[in-house]
Every structure is written in structure tokens, then in C-alpha cells.
Amino acid sequence: xxxxxxxxxxxxxxxxxxxxxxxxxxxxxxxxxxxxxxxxxxxxxxxxxxxxxxxxxxxxxxxxxxxxxxxxxxxxxxxxxxxxxxxxxxxxxxxxxxxxxxxxxxxxxxxxxxxxxxxxxxxxxxxxxxxxxxxxxxxxxxxxxxxxxxxxxxxxxxxxxxxxxxxxxxxxxxxxxxxxxxxxxxxxxxxxxxxxxxxxxxxxxxxxxxxxxxxxxxxxxxxxxxxxxxxxxxxxxxxxxxxxxxxxxxxxxxxxxxxxxxxxxxxxxxxxxxxxxxxxxxxxxxxxxxx
Amino acid sequence: xxxxxxxxxxxxxxxxxxxxxxxxxxxxxxxxxxxxxxxxxxxxxxxxxxxxxxxxxxxxxxxxxxxxxxxxxxxxxxxxxxxxxxxxxxxxxxxxxxxxxxxxxxxxxxxxxxxxxxxxxxxxxxxxxxxxxxxxxxxxxxxxxxxxxxxxxxxxxxxxxxxxxxxxxxxxxxxxxxxxxxxxxxxxxxxxxxxxxxxxxxxxxxxxxxxxxxxxxxxxxxxxxxxxxxxxxxxxxxxxxxxxxxxxxxxxxxxxxxxxxxxxxxxxxxxxxxxxxxxxxxxxxxxxxxxxxxxxxxxxxxxxxxxxxxxxxxxxxxxxxxxxxxxxxxxxxxxxxxxxxxxxxxxxxxxxxxxxxxxxxxxx
Numbered sequence: 001x002x003x004x005x006x007x008x009x010x011x012x013x014x015x016x017x018x019x020x021x022x023x024x025x026x027x028x029x030x031x032x033x034x035x036x037x038x039x040x041x042x043x044x045x046x047x048x049x050x051x052x053x054x055x056x057x058x059x060x061x062x063x064x065x066x067x068x069x070x071x072x073x074x075x076x077x078x079x080x081x082x083x084x085x086x087x088x089x090x091x092x093x094x095x096x097x098x099x100x101x102x103x104x105x106x107x108x109x110x111x112x113x114x115x116x117x118x119x120x121x122x123x124x125x126x127x128x129x130x131x132x133x134x135x136x137x138x139x140x141x142x143x144x145x146x147x148x149x150x151x152x153x154x155x156x157x158x159x160x161x162x163x164x165x166x167x168x169x170x171x172x173x174x175x176x177x178x179x180x181x182x183x184x185x186x187x188x189x190x191x192x193x194x195x196x197x198x199x200x201x202x203x204x205x206x207x208x209x210x211x212x213x214x215x216x217x218x219x220x221x222x223x224x225x226x227x228x229x230x231x232x233x234x235x236x237x238x239x240x241x242x243x244x245x246x247x248x249x250x251x252x253x254x255x256x257x258x259x260x261x262x263x264x265x266x267x268x269x270x271x272x273x274x275x276x277x278x279x280x281x282x283x284x285x286x287x288x289x290x291x
Numbered sequence: 292x293x294x295x296x297x298x299x300x301x302x303x304x305x306x307x308x309x310x311x312x313x314x315x316x317x318x319x320x321x322x323x324x325x326x327x328x329x330x331x332x333x334x335x336x337x338x339x340x341x342x343x344x345x346x347x348x349x350x351x352x353x354x355x356x357x358x359x360x361x362x363x364x365x366x367x368x369x370x371x372x373x374x375x376x377x378x379x380x381x382x383x384x385x386x387x388x389x390x391x392x393x394x395x396x397x398x399x400x401x402x403x404x405x406x407x408x409x410x411x412x413x414x415x416x417x418x419x420x421x422x423x424x425x426x427x428x429x430x431x432x433x434x435x436x437x438x439x440x441x442x443x444x445x446x447x448x449x450x451x452x453x454x455x456x457x458x459x460x461x462x463x464x465x466x467x468x469x470x471x472x473x474x475x476x477x478x479x480x481x482x483x484x485x486x487x488x489x490x491x492x493x494x495x496x497x498x499x500x501x502x503x504x505x506x507x508x509x510x511x512x513x514x515x516x517x518x519x520x521x522x523x524x525x526x527x528x529x530x531x532x533x534x535x536x537x538x539x540x541x542x543x544x545x546x547x548x549x550x551x552x553x554x555x556x557x558x559x560x561x562x563x564x565x566x567x568x569x570x571x572x573x574x575x576x577x578x579x580x581x582x583x584x585x586x587x588x589x590x591x592x593x594x595x596x597x598x599x600x601x602x603x604x605x606x607x608x609x610x611x612x613x614x615x616x617x618x619x620x621x622x623x624x625x626x627x628x629x630x631x632x633x634x635x636x637x638x639x640x641x642x643x644x645x646x647x648x649x650x651x652x653x654x655x
Contacts, residue, residue, distance in 0.1 A: 190351055191384035193371045195398035195450065205397075209388045287388075 039262035046256060057263035067247065067264060071271060074243040077158055078227035081165040085222045086215060088166065089173035093214075094207075096174075097181035109178065113171050120168060124235050127164040131155040131236070156238025164232050169225075173218035180214025181207070216283050220276055227272055244268050301360075302327045302453055302486050303348060308357035310343055310510075317343045319510040320357070325454075325488060325503075330480050332489045332497040335507035336533070341490045344507070345456050348488065350374045362453055377447035378456040381463070383439040385431045391418070392427035394442050398450045413449055420479070421445035437468050444476075448483060457489045461496065473499055494534045498522065506530050524565040528574065528654045537576040537652075538623040540616075544573040544653065551575050553616030553623070554596045557648035564653035574654045579626040581650035584612060585643040586633065592645045598622075600640045610635050614642050 040057055043050045061067050096108045115123060130136045131154045138150040153159055184207060192202040230245030237243070244264060251261030301324035310318035317340050325331045333341040346352045347359065350371030359366045361375055377398075386394050392414050399410045418427060421441040426434075434442065440460055447455055460476075461469045477500050480487045491497050497504045498518040505515045514526045525531035528539060543550040547568075549557045557575075561568065585595065598616035610629055613622040625644060629635065636642060 185382060185384065187380045187382050187384040188386060190371070191378070191380060191386070192397070193351075194349060194376075194378045195446065196372045196401050197398075198370075198372055201400075205400075206386060 036262045036265050039259050040266045042259045044257055044259050049258070057259050058267075060260065061263050061267055067244075067267075070242065070244045070247050071268060073158070074227050074245070074268070075271065075275070077161055077165075077233075077241075077243060078223050078229075080158075080162045081169065081226045082219055082223040084162060084166040085169050085173045086177075086218050089170055089218060090177055090211075090215070092170075093174045093177035093181055097178055109175070112174055115167070116171060121231065121235075123168055124164055124232050127160070127167070128155065128236055131160055131163065155236060156241065158237065158241045160236040160238070161233050161241045161243070164236050165226050165229060168232070169222045172221045176217035176221065177211060177214040180211045180217075184210045212283070212287065216280070219279065223279075224272055224276065228268060300327065301325060302362050303488070304358075304360040304363075305344075305348075306358045306360075308344075308347065308359060309355045310340075310347060310352060311355045317510050318347070318354075321510075321512060323505060323512065323515070325486060327453075327486055328484050330477065330487045330489070330500055330502045332491055332501040332504045333507060334491055334494060334497040334504050334533075335513075336492060339507040340510040341492075341507050342458060343510075345378075345458055345488060345490045348454070349376050349378050349456050375453040376456055377450055377452040377454075378458065379440070379443045379447055379460045381458045381460065383443040383460075383463075385434070385439050385442050387432045389431055390427065391423065391429045391431055391434070391442055394431055395427075395445045395449055397446060417445040417449040420448065420482075422475070436463055437472065440464070440472065444479070448479075448485070452485060454486045454488060457487060459490055459492070461491070462493070469496075476500060498534070506533060523652075524562065525576070525652060526566045528576065531576050531652065531654070536579055536624060538579065538582075539574050539576055539654070540619065540623065542573050542575045542653070544569050544571060546570075549573075549575065549651070549653070551651075553598070553619035554646060555594070557594070557651060559648060559651055559653055563649075563651055566654060568653060569655040576652040576654060577623070577646060577650060579611065579624040582623070582625045582644055582646045584614075584625055584627055584636065585645055589645075592647075594646050594648060596644045596646065598642055598644060600636050600638055600642050603636065603638060605635060612636065612642065614644060616644070 041053045041055070043052070043054060043056060092112070096105060096112075100108050128135070132138070133150050133152065133155070135155070137154065138147070141147040142150065154163070188206055188210070189202055192206045193199075197205060227243075228245045230243065230249055233241050233243045233246055237246075245268075248261045248264050248268070251257045251264065303323070303325040305321050305323040308318055308321040308323075309316070319340075321340075321344060333344055335341045343352060347354055348361070350366065350369060350373075354367075366374060386397065389397070395417050396410055396414045399405065399413065402410070405413070414427065418424060421444050423438065423441050423445060426438065426442075431439075431442065440463075443460070457476075461472055464472060473496060476487070476489075489497070489500065498521075501518060503515065503517050504521055506513045506521065508529060514521060514530045516524075521530070521534055525534060525537070528537075531537040531539075540554060541552045547559055547561070549559060551557060554575075554577075585591070596616050598614040598619075600612050601615045601622050602613040604611040608629060610627050612625045612627065614625055615622040625642075627633070
């Protein structure tokens with residue numbers, strides 16, 4: 001009796017503790033997600049919403065080739081951004097972890113986060129200035145006599161989106177890889193050399209496998225938000241650099257078709273989930289195959 | 292008496308080795324020859340340069356000045372992966388992403404002459420030698436401290452190095468396991484016949500395991516000798532203090548005649564002053580176990596002294612008495628076995644002590 005009272009008071013205290021974050025998560029995450037999910041089964045005629053459940057939106061989403069094309073393009077752009085970001089972030093993280101004096105590391109990490117001090121929107125505009133027809137890059141290249149005409153493939157297309165996003169997400173990739181590299185016991189590197197491996201083989205056999213958790217984290221952290229990005233494609237993507245989020249925005253705000261926007265959002269979320277799970281599964285399988 | 296050189300031709304040879312870290316002088320002119328098949332220990336307090344010396348031999352640190360030869364070859368500019376040495380790290384440095392067998396086989400990748408089966412056989416052999424039968428498929432991160440150490444040993448010995456370097460390998464283990472591993476390491480070394488160089492700060496461990504010991508202070512070798520010489524004939528008071536316990540008493544020295552505070556007159560042989568016989572003021576050193584407290588009925592030996600018990604520590608098998616000898620200021624420690632029927636004195640008791648001039652060591 002006394003036990004149960006104790007347990008229940010313990011439990012109620014615990015519930016009280018988690019209540020604010022639970023409420024927060026419920027109101028700001030679960031409710032909007034549920035709303036989006038519900039909307040995807042409704043229809044809208046101008047401003048009135050028809051609450052009769054229907055699969056019409058999904059049928060349309062899968063039969064209209066434009067939506068599929070946009071999702072595929074989003075996956076490809078986010079994939080390219082992730083690849084470029086992680087590949088470029090690794091050497092930076094490696095350098096800071098292995099070649100910067102321990103007392104300078106936090107300064108370096110601090111410097112790496114400096115781009116975050118300016119608004120995301122301003123950073124995107126800056127890339128417009130750099131990549132534009134009369135932009136910094138083109139005038140420099142022409143000034144040096146390296147090109148005769150301005151390069152046009154670097155702005156208002158998918159390339160521009162990839163460049164801009166890769167820059168914006170660089171710290172997100174550098175930090176988890178840096179943390180993973182910092183956690184590697186330096187005597188493991190020495191042990192590999194002691195056992196006869198040169199620097200390159202030591203990197204391949206010891207450093208890289210031990211950095212995998214950081215690389216996986218960086219990949220997911222970059223891939224998941226970029227696939228749904230809509231500011232960057234809107235500003236530097238041009239007509240051929242638009243992504244699925246732009247279409248969702250158009251459905252909601254311009255075409256007054258919230259149910260169709262919700263449907264596309266659900267499909268996009270499903271695609272991200274499937275790709276992320278597939279990636280984690282492949283990674284697990286690879287790790288298990290090695291050990 | 293003292294074995295400053297090894298009996299077999301040297302496999303490791305250092306001449307005038309200096310190492311600087313910026314302005315810090317870590318090694319100050321080390322000369323050392325280590326013979327093939329020797330169990331050699333580098334002993335000293337932390338910061339004495341013993342680990343630096345070991346890492347220099349392994350190739351993780353380059354030397355600032357001097358030469359290092361491994362089996363007659365100059366190691367200048369030779370990286371760690373090209374040296375005929377392998378190391379057991381203090382942290383063991385077991386690769387956490389690999390199994391025990393993969394850890395042990397790590398260094399075999401470059402052996403193109405061996406096929407997969409031959410490598411597997413070598414791994415099994417090494418695991419058996421290290422007492423890790425059947426541990427091959429286990430994940431490395433799930434091992435205990437003692438097991439990790441065995442993996443580190445197997446991983447190094449499988450490559451049949453000319454020299455095995457051990458960096459405080461037993462310091463992370465508890466007392467029982469440490470004693471067991473000391474015996475095992477010694478047996479393993481005799482079995483494989485490889486030169487072992489052990490770095491330790493534990494003088495007892497060094498005495499138990501080594502053929503020869505180099506005691507290091509501040510980047511220099513203070514004494515290089517076999518365990519018995521090191522214990523009985525320390526070159527300086529500092530070495531004597533680091534190896535076991537030694538009592539020091541001021542003494543007047545006149546040739547081979549001594550007048551020792553609290554003990555009285557004694558005559559010594561020249562080898563009792565390994566650091567050179569001082570003249571005039573000097574010190575003698577005497578080990579606690581070479582003195583004893585006389586009880587009623589004991590035969591009276593030639594050399595005795597009187598004093599008072601000021602402190603005692605009862606260890607079960609032994610009792611350690613701090614005895615303040617008459618006309619002296621600092622007490623000496625006397626250890627007594629707690630034999631059957633022998634009583635334990637109390638604080639404040641008067642004590643009569645017997646000692647022997649043959650056990651004295653004279654220092655300046």
C-alpha cells in the first residue's frame with residue numbers, strides 16, 4: 001500500500017517533470033503533423049474545405065509527372081549538397097582535430113561558426129552577388145582573362161542551389177565529424193603505425209572507420225533539412241532549380257489548395273524517412289560486415 | 292659486480308641521446324646498450340624521461356642529438372612502421388572497431404607471403420600464447436583490462452619483433468592481476484626470447500621482472516645494474532631512496548673507518564661505497580631488514596645500538612618500527628618478521644638494535 005503510494009507519487013512527479021516538454025512537443029510537432037496528415041485526405045474548393053476523406057490528392061500526386069520530377073530533383077539536389085558538404089567538411093574537421101594545437105581548437109571551431117552570425121537569407125543573397133552574370137566571380141574571371149563571356153551555368157539553376165546550400169550547411173557537417181575525430185584515442189593511430197602501416201593505410205584502417213558515426217550524423221543533418229529547403233531554390237534556383245518545397249508553398253499560398261500541399265508534404269516526408277532509414281540500415285550492415 | 296654492459300651483443304644501442312621539447316630538455320645524454328633476449332626495465336618517477344626514451348626507440352619521437360642503433364642499423368629518419376620494434380601501449384590501444392582476432396592480425400596485412408589460412412593459424416597461435424584461446428571472434432570493446440592487455444601482447448608478438456616495448460603495461464590493473472601478469476610476462480619473455488624493454492615507475496615490479504634496470508632521474512640514467520646490485524649497492528642516496536626503503540645516518544669517514552651517529556664505529560670495504568668513498572662528512576645507508584630488534588634471550592651480536600620506539604606499523608607478517616637511536620634526531624626504520632612467540636613492542640618502549648657493518652652503504 002505504502003509502496004504503491006510511493007510509486008504513484010514518484011510517477012506523478014516524473015510526469016510533472018516531463019509535462020512541459022511533452023506539451024510543447026505535442027502542440028508544436030504532433031498537432032501540426034496530424035493536421036498536415038488530415039489535410040492530405042481532404043479537398044478544397046477556393047476557400048471552403050471539404051472534409052470528406054478521399055485519396056484523390058494522392059492519386060493526382062502520383063499521376064501528375066511534375067510532382068514526381070520535383071521530388072526526384074529535390075532528392076538529387078539534397079544528395080549532391082550532402083556529398084559536397086561532407087566531402088569538403090571532412091578535411092577541415094580532420095585538420096582542426098589532428099593538426100591544430102589543442103589550445104587553439106575552440107578558437108577554430110568558433111571561427112568555423114562565424115557564417116552563422118549573418119542571417120541565412122543574407123548569405124543566400126551574397127551568393128547571388130558572387131555567382132551573378134555581373135557578379136564577383138564572373139568579373140574576376142573575365143578580368144584575369146580566363147573567360148571571355150560571363151559563365152551562366154552558375155546562377156539560376158540547380159548548380160547554384162547546390163553551391164549555396166553546401167556553404168550554408170558546412171558547419172553542420174564539420175562539427176559532428178570533428179567530434180568523432182576528437183574521440184579517437186591518438187594511441188590507436190600510433191599503434192597502427194607501430195604495427196607497420198604508413199599514414200595512408202593508418203587513415204584507411206583506423207581513422208576513417210572510427211569517424212563513421214560522425215560522417216553518418218553529418219550526412220543526415222545535412223540531407224534532411226536541405227531536401228525541404230525552399231528559400232535557396234526560390235532565390236538562386238531559377239525555374240530549373242525549384243524543389244518540392246517551392247511547389248508545396250505554391251499549393252498552400254497561391255493555388256489555395258492546402259490539401260494538395262499537405263499531400264506533397266506527406267509524400268516528401270515519407271521519401272526522406274525511407275532514404276534516411278535505408279542509409280542507416282546500409283551503414284549498420286557495413287559496420288557489421290566489418291566486425 | 293655491477294653489470295653496466297650486457298652479456299650479449301647489443302640489439303638496442305644509444306649514444307649521447309638528447310631530446311628537447313622546445314626549451315624543455317627531456318633526455319640529457321643517454322648512453323645505453325641493451326642485449327638480445329634481455330628483459331630490461333627503465334625505472335623512474337614520472338617525468339624522468341623513461342617514456343620519452345621508449346617512444347624514441349619505437350620511432351614516435353625523433354632524437355634531437357645522438358645516435359640510436361637497432362641491431363646495428365642507424366634509425367635516424369626511420370619511421371615507426373619501418374622499425375623492428377613493437378609496442379604495448381599504456382592504454383593498450385586496442386582497435387575498438389575490430390574483433391580480438393582482427394586486432395591480433397592487424398600487422399599481418401603486409402605479409403604478402405602468407406595466405407589467409409596461414410595468417411589464421413598465426414593468430415590462433417598468438418592468442419593461445421597470450422592465454423586468449425577462443426576469444427578471437429569477440430568484440431574488442433567488450434574485454435576486461437587484463438584481456439585487453441593480452442590482446443595488445445598477442446598483437447605485438449605475432450610480428451616477431453626484435454624488441455618489444457612495454458609502456459607501463461601493468462599500471463591499469465588491480466594488485467592481484469598485476470602480480471599474476473608480472474609472472475606471466477616474465478615467463479612469456481623467456482619463452483619467446485625477444486628483448487623486452489619495460490617502462491615502469493614501480494620499483495618492485497622492475498626488481499621482480501628485469502635482468503637489468505636503468506634508474507632514470509631528470510632525463511639521465513642515474514644507475515644501470517642488475518636488480519641485486521641496484522638494491523644492495525645503490526650509487527647515490529637518491530637511487531637508494533627510490534629502490535625500496537633505506538635509512539640514512541650522518542657519519543664521519545676516515546679511510547675505511549666510520550663513526551656513525553647513533554650506531555657507533557664501523558669498518559667498511561671499498562665496494563660498500565659504490566659512488567666513491569667520501570672523506571670527512573658523509574652518510575651511511577642501511578636497509579630496514581638488515582637491522583633487528585633484540586629481545587630477551589637473543590644472543591648479543593658484536594654491533595648493537597640503543598633507542599626508543601617512536602612509531603610502529605603492524606602489517607601482519609611484518610612489523611615496521613621507527614626507532615629513534617640515542618643522540619640522533621631522525622628515527623630509523625627497522626623491519627621485523629612476526630615469528631611465533633615474538634612479541635610486538637609498543638610505542639615508547641626502549642629497544643636494543645643489532646646491525647652489521649657489512650650491510651652498510653657509504654654515500655657522500
